[in-house]
Amino acid sequence: MTSTFVALFCVAASWLGVAAQSFAMFLLLLWLFTFFRSENSGVLLESYRSLFLSQIALILGLAWIGLALLSSAMNPWTSAVFPEFIAGYLWWALGPFTLAALGGSLRALDPVSSRQFVTNFKKLVWILLVFGCLIAASQYFFGWKLQGIYPIRSEYRARILFSHPLSLAYILLLYVPLSAALLIRYPKSRLVLAVAGALLFLIFVSSSRTVQTVVALLAGTFILFGLQGHFRAIAIGTFLCFALLLATTSNPIRGRFISTIEQREDRQQALYADDRIAFWAVHWDMFKEKPLFGHGLSYHQDYLDHYYNAHGLTGLIKKYPAHNMFLQVMVNTGVAGLLLWFARIAVDVAACVALLRGSDGAKKNLSQLPGSSRVRSKNWVGWVGLATIAGMMLAGITQNAFQDSAVRFHWTILEGLLLWLSGRRATANEQT
Numbered sequence: 001m002t003s004t005f006v007a008l009f010c011v012a013a014s015w016l017g018v019a020a021q022s023f024a025m026f027l028l029l030l031w032l033f034t035f036f037r038s039e040n041s042g043v044l045l046e047s048y049r050s051l052f053l054s055q056i057a058l059i060l061g062l063a064w065i066g067l068a069l070l071s072s073a074m075n076p077w078t079s080a081v082f083p084e085f086i087a088g089y090l091w092w093a094l095g096p097f098t099l100a101a102l103g104g105s106l107r108a109l110d111p112v113s114s115r116q117f118v119t120n121f122k123k124l125v126w127i128l129l130v131f132g133c134l135i136a137a138s139q140y141f142f143g144w145k146l147q148g149i150y151p152i153r154s155e156y157r158a159r160i161l162f163s164h165p166l167s168l169a170y171i172l173l174l175y176v177p178l179s180a181a182l183l184i185r186y187p188k189s190r191l192v193l194a195v196a197g198a199l200l201f202l203i204f205v206s207s208s209r210t211v212q213t214v215v216a217l218l219a220g221t222f223i224l225f226g227l228q229g230h231f232r233a234i235a236i237g238t239f240l241c242f243a244l245l246l247a248t249t250s251n252p253i254r255g256r257f258i259s260t261i262e263q264r265e266d267r268q269q270a271l272y273a274d275d276r277i278a279f280w281a282v283h284w285d286m287f288k289e290k291p292l293f294g295h296g297l298s299y300h301q302d303y304l305d306h307y308y309n310a311h312g313l314t315g316l317i318k319k320y321p322a323h324n325m326f327l328q329v330m331v332n333t334g335v336a337g338l339l340l341w342f343a344r345i346a347v348d349v350a351a352c353v354a355l356l357r358g359s360d361g362a363k364k365n366l367s368q369l370p371g372s373s374r375v376r377s378k379n380w381v382g383w384v385g386l387a388t389i390a391g392m393m394l395a396g397i398t399q400n401a402f403q404d405s406a407v408r409f410h411w412t413i414l415e416g417l418l419l420w421l422s423g424r425r426a427t428a429n430e431q432t
Contacts, residue, residue, distance in 0.1 A: 003105035004117045006031045008124055010102075014409055015128050017161035021409045025091050028098055035105065047104050051423030053351050054096035057415075060344045061093030067337050072296025081298040088405045089297075092412045099416025100423070122191055129198045135160050136168075140205040158205035166399055167406040169208035172199055173395055174410050176215055177387035180222070181380050210398045214391050216243075222387075271312065276323050276398060282311045283322035287330045294334035321403065325396035328403050341402075348389055348415055351422035355382030385418050 006028055013024035048054065065086065072078045091098075109117065136158035139145065145154040146161060157165040176199060182189075183196045203211060223236055272278045286295060286307055295303075301319070308319045322328040330338050356379045392401060392411075401407050 001027075001031055001034065003031065003035075003102060004109070004113065004120070007102055007106060007117070008120055010413070011121070012124060012128065014413065015132060015160065018163065018406050020161075021406065022087075025087075025409075028102065032098060032101060035101070048097065048100055051096075051100055051420065053347050053354070054100050054416075054419040054423055057096040057344055057347045057419055058094065060340055060347065061096070064333065064337060064340045064344070065089055065093050067293065067333050067340060068297050071290075071293045071333055071337070072298040074293060075290075075296045075299070077303055078296050078298035081300075083298050085297040088408065092408050092415075095412035095416040096419045099413060100420040103417060103420045125191060125195065129194055132160055133198050133201060136202055136205050157207045158202060162406050165206045166208055167404050169203065169206040169211040170392075170395060170399060170401045170404065170407045171410050172203050172206065173211045173214060173391055174388060174407070174414055175199060176203075176218065177384045177391065178414075180219075181384045185380065210395050214395045217394065218387055218391055275316070275318060275320075278311075278313055278316065279320055279323045280327060282307050282313065283324075283327050283331050285311060287327065287334075290334060291330075292334045293336055294330065294332045297332050321400050323399055325400050325402040328400050345389065345393075348385065348418060351419050352382040352385035352389070354422040355379055355385065355418075381418075381421060388414065 009027060010024045013020035068085070068089070069083055072081070072083055106114075106117065139154070139158045139160075140156055143154055143156040144151045145159055146152075155165070159165040159168050162168050162171075179192075179196050179199050182192045186192045203215060272281065289295075304321070305319050308314070308316055313319070322331060326338065329341050333340075395401060402411065
């Protein structure tokens, strides 16, 4: 089992649903086990020791899981429940190491193997684009999803092979800044053009108002601060024309936003203007009950129902989690867990800053954004990382993005590669 096969399988499995993602995690761990039994493992460990930020992120991730285990054990209602959550979150905790190991192994390939890997990767992306968009289009127009291995009727929103359309939407959001940067750096690449077009299409058919809003905010910010001269004028004109078209014509995006503003969507309760506010109110009460270490991650729906009933929401059919990833982290692991979680995000930001500094020591500013006069600057990865973090932080206000295992799988891949790239840049700078 080669590193190239594992890498390609992880890419393919990441879009094939949670079951395929789980198998990809197992396959990567199996590859690591066999790799460490080989004579090359010493080189890998020596390389990893130079990745300071990856080491800090690994420690913080494991500390957060340890705190979650402690919180679950301290909760008398869940102390005897097996912590099933460990496997999914362990993938995130170990990501700074596993992805660095895989990246280091791929980097060590000989030129022929490296070119073959890139060729196979491009072919795989084309296949995923075609089949993903075809499945999404059929779900949007005909309304279906998979339940087990059987298709059943569902809402007219794309989800591909994920359990919910929001899982797909938040995964797409993770790749928007990267896709935009590649589009500007390689505007003539057919694959890059296809990826950008597919992302826009999938964001439209997944019908997440939050993701669509965040994408618009990211686009507006980039136009105002990232572009210069006639590029900015053209982009502003195009952006305003597109916004005007959406606002003045009958289309699904306009319809969903208007129904939200006018509160015409179905609600399951009468205490709050929106069900999501009811979720926040209930989980805020849960947080206040155990503010320091939280309730843990081992509780199930009956535990959650108790708090909804106590809040006067017995008749609410959708007794959902918090729909706010920050509040959900506090409910699960308290203020202590939130601080550890934010510390891990701070490590990611530090990695982006390290990439922004580049290798030339020159003063850096927003003119290094992709699409500016320094479009070929190697520091564009840092800006992509910061935009991705900002986008997910904004979108996480209305959804448990981090707690969604399908989203967290992609989150971990991008975070691990970011930390690995920043460590490689630091090492290269020292050698130079």
